[in-house]
Amino acid sequence: MKQRLEDSIQTGGTYKARSYNHLAFVNCLQGNCEEAIQNLKEAEKILMENHEDQFDERIIVTYGNYAWVYYHMGQLTEAQSYLDKLERICKQFPDASRYTAMIPEVSGEKGWSLLTSAAQYYEDAKECFKKALEDDPDNTEWNLGYATALSRLETFSGTPENCEPTKSMKQFRRVLELDPDHGEAMVLLALKLQQSNQSEEAIELVEKALLKSPNLPYVHCYAAKFYRLKGDMEKAVKLLKKTLEMTPHSTILHHQIGLCYRKQVLSLIKNPRSKRPGDPAFQQRAELIELCKDHFKKAFEPRPLTFIRAQLDFARICSLNEEYENVEETYNNLLRLEGIRPENKQEICLDVGLFELQEKKSEANAIIHFLEGMKVDCNSVERKKCRDNMKSISERQIRRNPRDSKAHGVLGLMHQLDGKKREAVESFEKALELDPDNEEYLSALCELRLSISVNNDFPN
Structure with a gap:
């Protein structure tokens, strides 16, 4: 996160004050409190220069951070001085508490903080932007944040937003009404249009965004994703490598480059010559796989707890290359993760189950992981796939041996x-008939019958 924030400041992003505030938080956590204070001074300076007419509203978060950092430094007099400043500011707002006010500027900043942290906070971020927009509906920043949160939630198959994939499109269009030259909104809208097969408008938006924002890494990254999905690998890789020169440590860029190379690998595998050692196609395949692995590792190694997709992609390419030790190590690390989005947990279980089934030929182990994926309470595509695989294996086993x-x-x-x-009662009754002393089946059957009796679901 620290590297991303420093990159954002270095490349002159629009909201540098926000990045300095986040950086102060990270530096304080790392014990670099003096550096954190310097970050806050930069944020305060930028806010004074760019928002002089709204300074009191904009400075609340920064002053709160000053108080927080000075408190951790043991400088209580300084901490109190910033609390006093906050108290004076908050008296201006009718619904404010003593030291803070949930005005749009504070709700919006909270939304961005959550949105840039980890995927499990996207719902909360969406609600923060929604709250900010209730009182300030024409604010470009909060509209962009709301659109971005919706767009990311739409990618998770178990969310209500996934059922309304056009909602974020409407919101990105709202951003462009307020700021017709907003490059990031253009490329994000283009990606949504691409999903809806509205390619002509999408291409125009991407080309315009690259002209309007030639030095913004996020714009280039999203544009490259657009070209990759369009099938233009050469253009995508060229754009990503150019952007990597600006932000060489960007995990997102490395992941996107890895995806481009993986697509080339999958295309090359269809060529029979790629399986013949000594053939140029074989050598090309080997080189592309190594490039894939290298970029995926550079994507997830700095973010082992949050960049789950990059780790799954790394495991998949290693499995394709029969590097099973790397695959198992990666999956074991992922299975230990806690506090992640339910869809991510289910995707991990699905991938591990498929690896056990297809590569290690272990139906028993595969079922264990598919079952774990099903137990996660989220009605996602990944859960359905876990279920379908479990059903297929069990029915195949019963065909082989009805007992x-x-x-x-x-x-x-x-x-x-x-x-x-x-159906559950019928299956457990059959299982107990074949294994009468199995306590697990007996317990499950008793629980089901009790539930049926209490709820009157159907007659005994």
Whole structure:
């Protein structure tokens, strides 16, 4: 995060004061309190220069951060002086508490802080921007934040936003009404239009964004993603490498480059010559796989707790190259993660299950992971895939051996998690018939029958 914030400041992003505030937070956590104070001074200076007419509203977060950092430094007099400043400012706002006011500027800043942290905070970020827009509907920053939060939530199959993928498009158009030259809004809208097969307008927006924002890394990154999805790998890689010169440590850029190379690998694999050692196609495939791995590692190594997608992509390319030790190490690290989005957890379980099934030929281990994915309470595409794979394995095992009690038990668990109590009872009864002393099946059957009896779901 520190590197990303420094890159944002260095490349002259529009909202440098926000980046300095975030950087102060990170520096304070790392014990660099003097550096944190310098960051806050920079933020204060920028706010005074750019928002003199709204300085009191804009400075609340920064003054709060000053008080917080000085408190951690043990300089209580300085901390109190900033609390006093906050108290004087907050008296201007009717609904404010003593030291803060949830006015649009504060709600919006909170939204951006959450949005730039990790995926599990996107819903909260969306609500912050929504609140900011209630009182300040024509603010470009809050409209962009709201659109971005919606857009990211739409990518998760288990969210309500995923059912309304055009909502963010409307919001990005609102940003462009307020600021027709907003490069980031242009490319983000273009990506949404691309998903809806509205390619002509999307291409125009991307080309315009690159002209209007020739030095903004995020604009270039999103534009490169657009070209990659369009199938123009050469243009995408060229744009990403150019942007990498501006921000060489950008994890997002490395991930995008890795995805471009992976697409080339998958295309090359279709060529039979790529499997013949000594053939140029074989050598090209090997080089592309190494490039993939290198860029994926550079994407997730600085962000092992949050960049889950890059780690899954690394594991997939290693599996393709039969580097199973790397695959297992990556999956073991991912399975230990806690506090992540439910869709991410389910995707990890799905990938590990497929690896166990397809590469290690272990149906038993695959079922364990598919079952874990199903247990996560989120109605996503990944959960459905876990379920479908579990069902296929169990039914295949029953066809091979109709007296396989474990397979019937797995079907019972699957139906139970689906809320299909009648089918679950039938499967567990069959499993117990074949394995009468199994306490797990007996317990599950008793629980189901009790639930049915209490809720009167169907007659005994």
